[in-house]
Amino acid sequence: MSAGPQKIIPLADLAARVPDGSSLALGGSFLHRGPFAFVRELIRQGRRDLEVVKQSPGYDIDILCRAGALSRARAGIVAMEGNFGLAPWYRRAIESGAVRLEEHACASLTAGLRAAAFGVPFMPCGGIHGSDLAALNGWKTIEDPYGSGEAVYAIPRIQPDFAVIQANEVSESGDVRVFGTSHWDRIMSRSAKRVLVVAERIAPDASFRDQPELTLVPHFLVEAVSIVPNGAWPGSLWPDYAIDYPAVEAYMTDAPGVLADHLAAGPEVREAAHV
Amino acid sequence: MSEAASNVTGAWSGFSYIVTNLARFVRPNEITFSGVNSALPMLACLLAKQAYPFAFTYINVAGGVDPNPSEVPISSSDPVLAEGSRAIFANEDFYDLCTRGLMDLCFLGAAQVDGLGRTNVSCIGDWHAPRVRLPGGGGGAVMLPTARRAVTWRTEHSRRTLVETLDFVTAAGGMHGVVTPIAVFTKREGRLALASWHPEASLDEVRDRTGFAFSAEDAGPTPPPTPEERAALASLDPAGRFAVDAGIRLR
Numbered sequence: 205m206s207a208g209p210q211k212i213i214p215l216a217d218l219a220a221r222v223p224d225g226s227s228l229a230l231g232g233s234f235l236h237r238g239p240f241a242f243v244r245e246l247i248r249q250g251r252r253d254l255e256v257v258k259q260s261p262g263y264d265i266d267i268l269c270r271a272g273a274l275s276r277a278r279a280g281i282v283a284m285e286g287n288f289g290l291a292p293w294y295r296r297a298i299e300s301g302a303v304r305l306e307e308h309a310c311a312s313l314t315a316g317l318r319a320a321a322f323g324v325p326f327m328p329c330g331g332i333h334g335s336d337l338a339a340l341n342g343w344k345t346i347e348d349p350y351g352s353g354e355a356v357y358a359i360p361r362i363q364p365d366f367a368v369i370q371a372n373e374v375s376e377s378g379d380v381r382v383f384g385t386s387h388w389d390r391i392m393s394r395s396a397k398r399v400l401v402v403a404e405r406i407a408p409d410a411s412f413r414d415q416p417e418l419t420l421v422p423h424f425l426v427e428a429v430s431i432v433p434n435g436a437w438p439g440s441l442w443p444d445y446a447i448d449y450p451a452v453e454a455y456m457t458d459a460p461g462v463l464a465d466h467l468a469a470g471p472e473v474r475e476a477a478h479v
Numbered sequence: 480m481s482e483a484a485s486n487v488t489g490a491w492s493g494f495s496y497i498v499t500n501l502a503r504f505v506r507p508n509e510i511t512f513s514g515v516n517s518a519l520p521m522l523a524c525l526l527a528k529q530a531y532p533f534a535f536t537y538i539n540v541a542g543g544v545d546p547n548p549s550e551v552p553i554s555s556s557d558p559v560l561a562e563g564s565r566a567i568f569a570n571e572d573f574y575d576l577c578t579r580g581l582m583d584l585c586f587l588g589a590a591q592v593d594g595l596g597r598t599n600v601s602c603i604g605d606w607h608a609p610r611v612r613l614p615g616g617g618g619g620a621v622m623l624p625t626a627r628r629a630v631t632w633r634t635e636h637s638r639r640t641l642v643e644t645l646d647f648v649t650a651a652g653g654m655h656g657v658v659t660p661i662a663v664f665t666k667r668e669g670r671l672a673l674a675s676w677h678p679e680a681s682l683d684e685v686r687d688r689t690g691f692a693f694s695a696e697d698a699g700p701t702p703p704p705t706p707e708e709r710a711a712l713a714s715l716d717p718a719g720r721f722a723v724d725a726g727i728r729l730r
Binding site: 233234235236237259260279280281282283285286287290294295298299301305307308309310311312314329330331332333334335336337340384385386387388390391440442443446447449 | 515516518540541542552553554555556557558559561567569570571574577578579597600601606608609610611612613614615616617618619620621622623624625647648649650651652724
């Protein structure tokens, strides 16, 4: 293996690579396997004017809205889920106009990401016919150039500045392994300009060579990685831990100091203090 | 009526009515999907697996394909729903399956439904200045027009949920079925028609609480839950936790 630059860096340095105004594709779905320690670190560093690109954001987009770090979103369905209902700070940010939304179907957002991943300016997407979303977003149809008579919507390319993936395991070189469903992480990692990763732990290089089919993102696509045990808290990371429901419930409280307390309770804070 | 009492008498509660009547849309040898924010359809799919004497493929948003979850999770996208799965069928996969015409039945959420079975999950009020910003597009705009059948549910049966005019058309194509605490609608000649009503409600009450006009030809009281359906629901929610969380009332 060639000796590349050191890929494994502290979380604060990883988050520092994201400038104000960046668009971020965040991995996972709702409260499951999201890069939540990373998102909290962006807030601690005072990042502003960010964009979230994600088919099914929840806690991540909500806390970014709550901290005033977000100005734009391209999203399919936004909710806390798991009995918590709507994402309240996101909802307020849209209703007040503080955050500008480009509303998608999950699959149309995927189509836009596929266009970026495939190196083409747009991607056809099935369905959408009859939806007000098409006019709202200025989506155009194209007729099958091969004469079937079928018209499909062409979704323009969506290329996030960063994909941030929450992984179970990485190799020292930055190969990425996730267990359970990959949600949208694969297409995010292929469409973004840069890929950052937060992982629970390092696994031996040899284990990646033994089972290469488990590698979701190969190291050469990955710019840098941080190791943060419990980094998806208060969400789940299969099979290591489940949603911390009391912590989410506490986060949902609307009172002064709740956000600061929540940020202070992040496992990445304790981790950094030990370093 | 409480869940325990309804289970003894064999009558419906609002909760058992919705879950069981969603399950009754599941057909043999089909591919059936349930997604996020969908605890009731998740329970319906698991109920159908236990209660009905036929095989079908149940796929879910956690990537599960006919899973054997060790518990029924609160979050209907919880990775527990892929336990025991023989494959991980990821999010892109089930959307592509749907758009190429192979999704037989999918359960999709909706805030408002109109008489054509179109849905709004985007906003209450004007999209650009909403009174309430709702979760948004999600599966609907792509799955509703491309799935063979889509079914939705509302835990509130009212003129503000079953409307003449949607505030925003998030998804068109039209639902095949809609289940509320007091009624089951199915699509007939392009419009939702009443299939049956909760035996403790009436046709008049359904008309009174529905914002769109509908045909009620051949409709009657919903047949009671079978012993198999009741047993399956009791085993999925033995402590009544989901019933309490859902908080469904007839009126």
